Amino acid sequence: MANRLANETSPYLLQHAHNPVDWYPWGEEALTKAQQEDKPIIVSIGYSACHWCHVMERESFEKEPVARVMNENFVCIKVDREERPDVDAIYMEAVQAMGVQGGWPLNVFLMPDAKPFYGVTYLPPQNWVNLLGNIRDAFDEHRADLAQSAEGFATELNLSDSERFGLQPADPLFSAETLDVLYRKVHVKADDEKGGMRRAPKFPMPSIWQFLLRYYDSTVASTTENETALRLVTLTLDRMALGGIYDQLGGGFARYSTDADWFAPHFEKMLYDNGQLLTLYSEAYSLTKSPLYKHVVYQTIAFAQRELLSPEGGFYSALDADSEGVEGKFYTFTTSELRDALGDEFDWFAELYNLSEDGNWEHGRNILHRTESDESFAERMGWSAADLSVRLDATHLRLLKIRNERIRPGLDDKILCSWNGLMLKGLATAYRVFGEPEFLTLALRNAYFLLQKMRDNRNGRLWHTYKEGRARQPGFLEDYATVIDGLLALYQATFTESWLTEADRLTQYVFDSFSDPNDDLFFFTDKNGEELIARRKELFDNVIPSSNSIMAGNLYAMSLLLERPEYAERADRMLGRVLPLVQQNADYLTNWAALYALRVRPTAEIAIIGSDAETYRQQLDSEFYPNKVLCGTTTKSSLPLLQNRGPIDGKTAVYVCYNRACQLPVTSVEEVWRMVR
Secondary structure, eight states, X not given: OOOGGGGOOXXXXXXXXXXXXXXXXXXXXXXXXXXXXXXXXXXXXXXXXXXXXXXXXXXXXXXXXXXXXXXXXXXXXXXXXXXXXXXXXXXXXXXXXXXXXXXXXXXXXXXXXXXXXXXXXXXXXXXXXXXXXXXXXXXXXSHHHXXXXXXXXXXXXXXXXXXXXXXXXXXXXOOHHHHHHHHHHHHTTBOTTTSSBSSSSBOOOHHHHHHHHHXXXXXXXXOHHHHHHHHHHHHHHHHHHHSTTBOTTTXXXXXXXXXXXXXXXXXXXXXXXXXHXXXXXXXXXXXXXXXXXHHHHHHHHHHHHHHTBOTTSOBOOEEOSEETTEETTTTOEEHHHHHHHHGGGHHHHHHHTTOOTTOSSGGXXXXXXXXXXXXXXXXXXXXXXXXXXHHHHXXXXXXXXXXXXXXXXXXXXXXEHHHHHXXXXXXXXXXXXXXXXXXXXXXXXXXXXXXXXXXXXXXXXXXXXXXTTEXXXXXOHHHHHHHHHHHHHHXXXXXXXXXXXXXXXHHHHHHHHHEETTEXXXXXXXXXXXXXXXXXXXXXXXXXXXXXXXXXXXXXXXXXXXXXXXXXXXXXXXXXXXXXXXXXXXXXXXXXXXXHHHHTSXXXXXXXXXXXXXXXXXXXXXXXXXXXXXXXXXXXXXXXXXXXXXXXTTXXXXXXXXXXXXXOOBSXXXXXXXXXX
């Protein structure tokens, strides 16, 4: 018998549609039932690629005796955290306030009015059943105490950010000294031996390394800290690209490494990671020209196109860690499988990828990972780089053929607006750096999909999720912030002004629907959306940067491209409000820190006019210089930076401006670099 989740579109909810638990989706029906029947609520939150979510389902939610206890004593609600990040954020924050380490599956117990009083993550079945009994007894016998506790947590959740963190309105003072403070806050927690941060598990955290790249660029005078910042970035990117967290055969990054060495991944692949890492590796290539980084970008885009791209141009959300009920089975090999497949090529392959006769991982299986670059290994083997490349291509094709015949990990085929915005930015950035036409084609298809399929043309509102022709759930601030960011990158990649116009339209909607009349920071939820027990603002950067930090960067870029000084003033006030937090906890607010790094020096406003505008753009984008905005046209434009400007003596002209004061135009990219550097 199917439960109510059978009518949902979320793959995670559909995975639970045949549980004997009487699951409800989050919504008015379940919340009303709890109040009418005066029952406590279980809100169980997870996502489709979550390994321990699957384990708890198999052990508890699929079992009739466990389901009977849940159904008789609680109203049971299942939530896909990716579909409802607003619900997840509120109850995750509540559980952390209870002193519980957050994670998924997240199981939160609520009073009938939806206020939380207790929460846990994964529990084995007997512990879970015991907890259910204890919670129900407490609800029946100590109701007043639970209600008081729930009220306290609800009050805490509704504190404004100013009250919670002591934030006060302030205009930021931009200085190299403060930027050095932010850098040192990050550096002290970085792992200067293995890359990443000094902790395990290790997550890619792209915003950290993008901040360090901007710090490096802002302190171009060669100092010890300057070079150390760059070394931390390249060490991290090298180790990730060679490690088990990266799919050495098929491309694409897993969500995190379970160890400190980037060796053993949690094998799920998420769109949001790979979109951000495309931006990061492309930017890093423009600085270092590392062949490894180019390989990662090209192979990761090929992976996304092959395994995550929908026929309509949107990208699906994730691939599961498990196949055939075993984590990582799809991606790993026994030594005998590899020896049979590779024959005479096995010995060198085993040395390069650190294979073990008994397996270097669980159950006698091997995770392909490297500790040596192509160049070093080829030299040690007495081969040319071209020889090694040919051998690698041949062995990878053989192994991919074998791998593709296996049962594949589950695909979460819902399309999330915000994650596609991150992918759009990654594709546009990759095109800007590498000039590969296919990258632009994918970016354009994705942008058209987002604006045609995931926007309500009646009111201009974005939808958060889309599946099988059906868009649903009003968009959150993260949807607008990431899509605007992607559109700004796409405009600067193409000089097609409609992308800039669309970005500004979405920005106007953000002003209208997400603003707090008492604060410059934006709410996470639309004022026209569902009212929850709290309306939060997102400040801290996590695996995805906070939506407020992305919006602040968007406003600053648009203030230059559209000559909207009020946008820059709003961005500066946002940054000024959170700057004390950034100075204390820069490693948790690195996207804010990256914006601060750009603001320490004036941003180059570069306008290109003439028949070679695209060629000049390619040349300017091929070198690392993040503190710039580009606009251009081959003819005429009404954009402020392009108005009343044209070629010089028939040659394409470039106008470089700072703080709306322009230098004399030049007619070569070399002259531009001399001016900006």
